[in-house]
Amino acid sequence: MRIYLDNAATTKVYPEVAKKVNEIFLKSYGNASSLHSVGREARSELVKAREEIAKFVGCDSKEIVFTSGGTESNNLAIRGLAPMNPDKKHIVTSVVEHPSVLETCKYMGKWGYEIDYVGVDSEGIVDVKEVEKLIRDDTLLVSVMHVNNEIGTVQPVEEIGKVCKKKGVYFHTDAVQGFSKVDLDLGNIDLMSVSGHKIGAPKGVGFLYVKNGTKISPILNGGGQENGLRSGTENVPGIVGLATALDVSVDKKKIKKSRDKIIAGLKKIKGVKINGSMKNRVYNNVNVSFYGIEGESLMLMLDKDGIYVSTGSACASTKLKESYVLKAIGAEELYVHGSIRMTLGEDVVGNEDFVVGKIEEKVNKLRKISPFKLELENE
Amino acid sequence: MGSNCDYTKAVFDHFQNPRNMGEIEDADGVGTVGNPSCGDVLKVMLKVDGDKISDVKFQTFGCAAAIASSSMMTTLVKGKKISEAKKITNKDVAAALGQLPPIKVHCSNLAADALQKAIGDLK
Structure with a gap:
């Protein structure tokens, strides 16, 4: 049996998406900028896909700028806004953002920008009032993610958007983990990053929503595609794949039930902590810490039995550091390292007991190896 | 990730x-x-019999490389003379495991360090 529980890392492309993308590869393979029929055919697919995506988002098709994915969208939002507003040299973001936002902000720091990081509470939620306090006259933008990639916490982005609107600063949200999963009103959101491969579309495609009237400068220059905002031959197969993926219905309620069943089962294991918020949490995320063991070991043991999870902690990510997200929510040392993330898809439905049973078996095995097991018994 | 995280058999x-x-x-x-x-x-525990290490056990909290390094180190030590065990370095542990991803080399260091510390603790 193979149970893939790492859908926040990437998803399997939906069969209907793969079929459609294959069709575009073989039939509508033209360059969407070419004037001949083959190009026109690709262009019409592109136009259609853009309209479908805009309809799903609830925006004008001109507000969609296709990119290579989440990282590029985040870079384009932050780095694109800066040259259009040269007097604004301050950015507000949160401590739990994805590296593609954190590192881009750090990069802006090298160019004279001052960055303020808003903290989170023990559930990983950003305090809207704190965001408001950090906004200054020279604030360029506020960037706070929609759903956290590690612990699945849904941020109050609509409220943050309201505050930004009131203060007259741009608001960007990295919606890579939340788009199509958690409803979002774009009323007060100026920029939103989306990635295709997190939602059943291929890797290498995504978009940045840019609200009409929000001026950004491109970070890739060339042939002037995407209204001059993103040069490079349009990835028509990927874009059509993204539009097709949005058509596929996902049984969120069923997956949420699975998630809750798994969490209830895990809570019965000794020395366990569920990280994040139970109320404000994306329907498919489980992030759990076990006392006295290390997450990578647990991940690899589960891997052997066909259960694929991930760890935001330490060794698995080649960076020998504990998860900065778990640290930010104040997780204890001997728990922080023993955390795994499960981001569920439909294949888990009906297998919840199997997954929980395997996790318990592996946790017990690793605790036998660990020198910290005695302390647990004394808890 | 990628090759940096690939472990040997x-x-x-x-x-x-x-x-x-x-x-x-x-x-x-x-x-x-x-x-x-x-x-x-x-944590490494040693039992000696004369000048020989008659038994060795370990407990490890850590990643797969840390656990494997600990385990491999014990197999290199068990039954050896104390004077021989003193010469075991992280390189010996890493070599016995084939190869460790560069980022995990410190795990083999820890296994050798724990061993040497345990030998130093012998009365």
Whole structure:
């Protein structure tokens, strides 16, 4: 049996998406900028896909700028806004953002920008009032993610958007983990990053929503595609794949039930902590810490039995550091390292007991190896 | 991720089936290294008989490489003379495991460090 529980890392492309993308590869393979029929055919697919995506988002098709994915969208939002507003040299973001936002902000720091990081509470939620306090006259933008990639916490982005609107600063949200999963009103959101491969579309495609009237400068220059905002031959197969993926219905309620069943089962294991918020949490995320063991070991043991999870902690990510997200929510040392993330898809439905049973078996095995097991018994 | 995180068969074997895992209640020498905040803690316990290491056990909190390094280290030590065990370095542990991803080399250091600390603890 193979149970893939790492859908926040990437998803399997939906069969209907793969079929459609294959069709575009073989039939509508033209360059969407070419004037001949083959190009026109690709262009019409592109136009259609853009309209479908805009309809799903609830925006004008001109507000969609296709990119290579989440990282590029985040870079384009932050780095694109800066040259259009040269007097604004301050950015507000949160401590739990994805590296593609954190590192881009750090990069802006090298160019004279001052960055303020808003903290989170023990559930990983950003305090809207704190965001408001950090906004200054020279604030360029506020960037706070929609759903956290590690612990699945849904941020109050609509409220943050309201505050930004009131203060007259741009608001960007990295919606890579939340788009199509958690409803979002774009009323007060100026920029939103989306990635295709997190939602059943291929890797290498995504978009940045840019609200009409929000001026950004491109970070890739060339042939002037995407209204001059993103040069490079349009990835028509990927874009059509993204539009097709949005058509596929996902049984969120069923997956949420699975998630809750798994969490209830895990809570019965000794020395366990569920990280994040139970109320404000994306329907498919489980992030759990076990006392006295290390997450990578647990991940690899589960891997052997066909259960694929991930760890935001330490060794698995080649960076020998504990998860900065778990640290930010104040997780204890001997728990922080023993955390795994499960981001569920439909294949888990009906297998919840199997997954929980395997996790318990592996946790017990690793605790036998660990020198910290005695302390647990004394808890 | 990628190749940086790829382990050899020997690493997987020692990780999945650790040798000499456990405790020696009346150990003659104990060595603990690492720090929970770094994600690795290794404890090595030795029992000696004359000038020989008659038994060795370990307990490890850490990643697969840390557990495999601990296990491999114990197999290199068991039955050896103390004077021979003193010469065991992290390079010996890493070599016995085939190869460790560069980022995990410190795990083999810890295994050798814990061993040397336990030998230093012998009366």
